[in-house]
Amino acid sequence: MDSDDEVVEEAVEGHLDDDGLPHGFCTVTYSSTDRFEGNFVHGEKNGRGKFFFFDGSTLEGYYVDDALQGQGVYTYEDGGVLQGTYVDGELNGPAQEYDTDGRLIFKGQYKDNIRHGVCWIHYPDGGSLVGEVNEDGEMTGEKIAYVYPDQRTALYGKFIDGEMLEGKLATLMATEEGKPHFELTSGNELIKPGRQLCGCRSLCQRPMTCVQSPGPTL
Template sequence: MVKKELSEKEQIAKELEQWVRKMRCTGSTGIKLDNFTDIKIGADKSPVDKNSKTFEVFSFEDLKDFVKRTSEQSFQEIQLDNGDLISGNFVNGLRHGYCEILIQDPVKSVVSIRGEYINGYLNGKARVFFEDRCWLEGYFKTGILHGFTRKFDKKGRLTFVGSYQNGKPVGVCWRIKRGGGSIVGRVVDGEFSGCRIAYIYPDFLTALVGVFEKGELIKAQEAEVQSIIDGEQGVKIPVFGRPKGPFHFREIGTFDKICTVGKSAEITQNSLVGQLDLTLKDPYESKTIEIKKSNIPGAAEGIFVIKDVEPNTVLAFYNGSRANPQEFDPTTWETNNYKIFDPSNIPAGTIDIPVWAQATKSYCCTLAHKCNHSFLPNSEFVVYDHPKFGVIPCIITIADIFKGEEVFVGYGYDLEDSPDWYQHAWKDSIFAKEGVSYKDWMECNVKRPLGIRANK
């Protein structure tokens, strides 16, 4: 795809995207955050309250009977009666230098600590691993987390970037959500709560700015990133334009409704207009796709990109009601056309688009349900944590798609139980004609089979 010259806003968004990408580097692929000379991080320069929360599990008293006291630095390996292992450098009976701690019976959910010690206390960069296999990397002073910090989930995915003081997050922090979005704002008592909190979409330009409570959207309006401030400890602070337009609210689908009110007890009836409007389009999705007559013979509507997009670009979201299992009718595809996996309730959950909502004039908050099938897909379904609709499927590209081209995914039906049109399409596909087995095609092209879907 030919690279075009970026606008000023796009350049700012690109800078944020590159920064987050660097934040994801852990060294597992050979690239560490330390490799980037433009990233200035470290411990906070303010004094530490030694009574603050600490991850340390061993006091000096716990180790005094096991350590050899020498005035020169020496490597020692200590195994306690319960199996806990401490290995590293010691001076005068105190940990001094790089040390590792392995804990058999987790204390404070901590199973391992690896980092630099000075006179018995963590000082400098260290990693703390937890019982749930999540972990953090941060800067410590006298045993207290006090500086730049990153957190990762059990799969090594970045979940948090920010600064800590006295064991608590402070200032503007980032919470990285599944699918590529981020919650950004000044934390209060360690939580993303209050006004002027933002959810930034994966383009690092489009945002919902407003009121959040413990990281959950209460009400917000659309805005765009206008500039960036380099905060303390290396944390990027996005500056937004004035929020405008209708309010967006947290709206999670249920068995009988495609959208329901979230935490809105204090929201007035007049301010619910945006929430009750099922044609209020997602601000990000409206910049990526549009609905037009499909190019597939016999199909109705389809999704088309409104700009050139590269691989790994999120295009559209699949919100809907949660299908009631008691109403499932496997004998007819007409009642199952829009059913798809519910990633918030794997493996039993199903998301559906009710009959009344299948026309875009009735419902267009999200439009991924209008995407058609191809055995040569240019996109696929993955999981996305949406600020309004929670954990739902989304469409992400797997190839370059040029402005005006239609978007396709591979549905991945069970071939024997699929509708007639799907079986005919497989027989006419280049893969079937070349003798490729359907199973092999599935393994190469469909990450998440839909199971229950049909062309629109």
């Protein structure tokens, strides 16, 4: 996104006011090689505008008094897209993220540029990870779940940064306003990666086979 260099205006293409400040539609190139194209009012960004960052990523939206407000679209250098709600230039509110093929890979909330509250991470095979992220925006806690591609079978339990430490087989009963409701399967034991998941350290795509036929201990 932004470069580490101090952002200093280097060149302005467009109209200047009597004080030599950008006014109207202008292109401003900074010493970091970041570039902004959009509308200015006496040196401040106001109206539609788009940043072109040095790494190839972009950020587009509506600016008020020099800060991005409302819906903004950040496009990564690889073509992935994050659509979110900005308040005073920071992500605050609902957001969705898509990969380079346009598939949804994240849906949730942001607070001060960090993922917040209940979030969903979607995988290409149809599975997903859901739960309330910690203060660092990570899927860490004791009420996180991996939902298999059938969108019903789940492993619910303790995760650290998206990796399951232990969980129980559960069923996703409903989702209301983005919040999932699970029901634990009665009588099932704790499942730990490396013991009952095909001997894998990661989550397997064959939950029933794995639960009924535990793999070797690692």
